[in-house]
Amino acid sequence: MTRVIHTGDTHIGYSQYHSPVRRQDFLDAFEAVVDDAVDDGVDAVVHAGDLFHDRRPELRDLMGTISVLRRLDDAGVPFLAVVGNHESTRGGQWLDLFERLGLATRLGDEPVVAGDTAFYGLDHVPVSRRDDLDYAFADHDAEYAALVAHGLFEPFGYADWDTETVLTESDVDFDAMLLGDNHTPDTAEVAGTWVTYPGSTERASADEREGRGYNLVVFDGDAAGGDDVVEVRRRALDTRPFVFVEVELREGEGESRVRERVREYDLTDAVVHVEITGEGDPVTPAAIEEFATERGALVPRVVDRRDVETDGDVDVSFADPEDAVRDRLDEMSLSTAARDVESAVRSDTVPDANVRETVKRRVEERLDEEADLDAFDPVGPDTETDEVGGREEEANGDEAEQEPDGDGGNDESDASDEANADEPHTGESDTDESAPDPASTDGQVSMEDYL
Numbered sequence: 001m002t003r004v005i006h007t008g009d010t011h012i013g014y015s016q017y018h019s020p021v022r023r024q025d026f027l028d029a030f031e032a033v034v035d036d037a038v039d040d041g042v043d044a045v046v047h048a049g050d051l052f053h054d055r056r057p058e059l060r061d062l063m064g065t066i067s068v069l070r071r072l073d074d075a076g077v078p079f080l081a082v083v084g085n086h087e088s089t090r091g092g093q094w095l096d097l098f099e100r101l102g103l104a105t106r107l108g109d110e111p112v113v114a115g116d117t118a119f120y121g122l123d124h125v126p127v128s129r130r131d132d133l134d135y136a137f138a139d140h141d142a143e144y145a146a147l148v149a150h151g152l153f154e155p156f157g158y159a160d161w162d163t164e165t166v167l168t169e170s171d172v173d174f175d176a177m178l179l180g181d182n183h184t185p186d187t188a189e190v191a192g193t194w195v196t197y198p199g200s201t202e203r204a205s206a207d208e209r210e211g212r213g214y215n216l217v218v219f220d221g222d223a224a225g226g227d228d229v230v231e232v233r234r235r236a237l238d239t240r241p242f243v244f245v246e247v248e249l250r251e252g253e254g255e256s257r258v259r260e261r262v263r264e265y266d267l268t269d270a271v272v273h274v275e276i277t278g279e280g281d282p283v284t285p286a287a288i289e290e291f292a293t294e295r296g297a298l299v300p301r302v303v304d305r306r307d308v309e310t311d312g313d314v315d316v317s318f319a320d321p322e323d324a325v326r327d328r329l330d331e332m333s334l335s336t337a338a339r340d341v342e343s344a345v346r347s348d349t350v351p352d353a354n355v356r357e358t359v360k361r362r363v364e365e366r367l368d369e370e371a372d373l374d375a376f377d378p379v380g381p382d383t384e385t386d387e388v389g390g391r392e393e394e395a396n397g398d399e400a401e402q403e404p405d406g407d408g409g410n411d412e413s414d415a416s417d418e419a420n421a422d423e424p425h426t427g428e429s430d431t432d433e434s435a436p437d438p439a440s441t442d443g444q445v446s447m448e449d450y451l
Contacts, residue, residue: 001220002115002144005037006232008048008180009200011086013061016204017271017299025240026053027064029201032237033214034068038075042216044114045077048180048198049084049124049150052094057087062094069103078114079104083123084150084180085361107148111140117219118142120172122149124181127160135170144219144229146176155190156182156197163190175219176230183208185215187232194230202239206273206301212239240298241270249280249306258288268296276304337363 010030016022030051037045052061072079081104083093098104105112107121118140125133137147147170153163167174168191177195185199198215200208218231247261258276265272272292276283285302292300341359 001218001222002044002117003040003042003216003218004044004046004114004117005033005040005042006046006048006178006196006198006215006217007033007201008150008198009050009084009183009204010047011050011053011200011202011204012065013057014053014202014204017301019299021298022240022271023061026202027061027068029212029237029239030065031068033201034072036214036235037072037077040216041075042077043117044119045072045079046119046146046148046178046217047079047081048148048178049082050086050180051081051084052087053204055087055089057094066098066101066103069098073103078112080107080112080114080119080121080148081105082107082121082148082150082180085124088124109137111138111142111145113140113142115219116143117175118145118172120145120147120174122147122151122166124150130161135166137170137172140172144175145172146178146217146219147172147174148178148180150180152181153177153179153195155188156186157184158182163195167191167193176217176232178215178217185210185213185234194228194232196232201237203242203271206242206244206271209242209244212237243267243270243272243297245272245274247274247276248278249276249283251279252281253278254281255283255287258283259291262288262292262295266296267292267300269298270296271299272297272301274300274302276302277306279306 007030010026010033012026012030014023014026016026034045051065057065069079079098081095083095083106087094093106095104095106099106107119109120111118111120113119120137147166149166151161152158153161153166155163163177166177174193177190177193179195179197182197183200183204185197187194187196189195196215196217199210199212201212201214203209203212213234213236216233216235218233219229220231221229243265245261245265247258249257257280258274262272262274274288274292283302283304285304288302289300292302341363
């Protein structure tokens with residue numbers, strides 16, 4: 001029998017809402033997983049990618065992570081992991097550093113045995129490179145086998161990776177696929193194999209309303225009832241409370257009604273999201289945020305979803321601005337990559353809060369592919385570009401970051417908070433901060449400084 005903790009999408013280093021407290025929350029959640037692993041004496045902790053929120057984590061995040069991994073190592077519990085899209089670099093990976101320090105094992109096509117189960121790994125691979133994968137894995141002589149992978153796999157949300165293809169073309173018959181990237185926990189059976197996401201360990205988006213946690217996965221035919229050799233149990237984590245206050249204003253109601261609704265909740269040390277709908281009088285979001293802060297909220301966010309009505313009749317006639325923009329773009333010799341960025345900025349499918357992350361990821365994917373560097377050369381005016389898709393790191397987180405994160409991820413949707421709050425990243429009011437400010441590199445380190 002093998003018992004492992006399956007986790008992922010810890011996104012350490014994410015200063016959600018520009019809050020240092022929230023940054024610490026992400027490390028604390030990872031530490032809580034490790035605490036449970038040590039207390040339970042599991043055979044391994046299996047991490048399915050996006051350990052870090054950014055490919056250039058700051059020194060404090062690295063040191064904090066190393067400290068947590070040392071505790072796991074001192075307890076004799078191996079840390080087995082793959083590389084996610086958020087943390088992936090063109091050279092060595094941070095996971096390689098931890099492996100050199102004796103604190104982790106980077107999974108790949110060779111089996112790593114924990115208990116009586118062989119574990120293999122599949123790092124995040126951009127969609128454009130997946131046709132080149134041959135899913136060739138070395139043989140093993142363990143009782144069971146599991147593939148740990150980072151990506152958006154079918155049949156789950158935002159999927160762009162055919163799970164059945166992976167399973168049928170692999171040289172190894174897997175009993176389970178332990179996945180990361182999609183921040184929503186879920187389990188399904190594909191081609192006779194259990195496929196599961198543990199979800200993120202902290203809320204990387206206001207869309208992630210359900211409690212956070214991880215999976216305890218048991219490989220044992222008897223423990224699973226005899227019909228299957230895999231049992232997946234969901235375990236909860238005690239994380240930062242998020243409070244969601246929905247206020248539907250009727251005619252004549254306004255700020256006092258919103259305050260009344262906010263008073264109904266315990267806001268102590270919570271991230272608070274207030275959503276206003278209905279009719280009623282105008283409400284100043286900043287005033288409600290100040291009120292929530294006075295009542296103990298760590299981070300207050302208010303979004304007013306009502307249409308703004310104007311007095312009197314307005315008769316305006318003008319050409320379609322979208323047509324005007326397209327005409328002007330057609331006159332410019334933009335590169336394919338530039339047009340790709342432009343489509344992401346203006347796309348209806350990418351929430352405003354996710355534009356920065358979307359642009360960053362798409363440019364990085366092109367840079368990662370030497371064959372695609374021609375995309376940065378100027379081209380003729382009529383070049384066609386693909387529209388931005390709904391990947392997890394764009395729609396969740398990461399994002400996704402669903403993207404999905406996905407950030408699946410990840411990764412993080414809803415642009416309207418941007419109009420009423422001056423930040424976040426992904427999610428109702430989470431402004432992306434995954435790309436470091438080029439004007440300030442204090443505390444930033446590169447992989448080459450360590451390897």
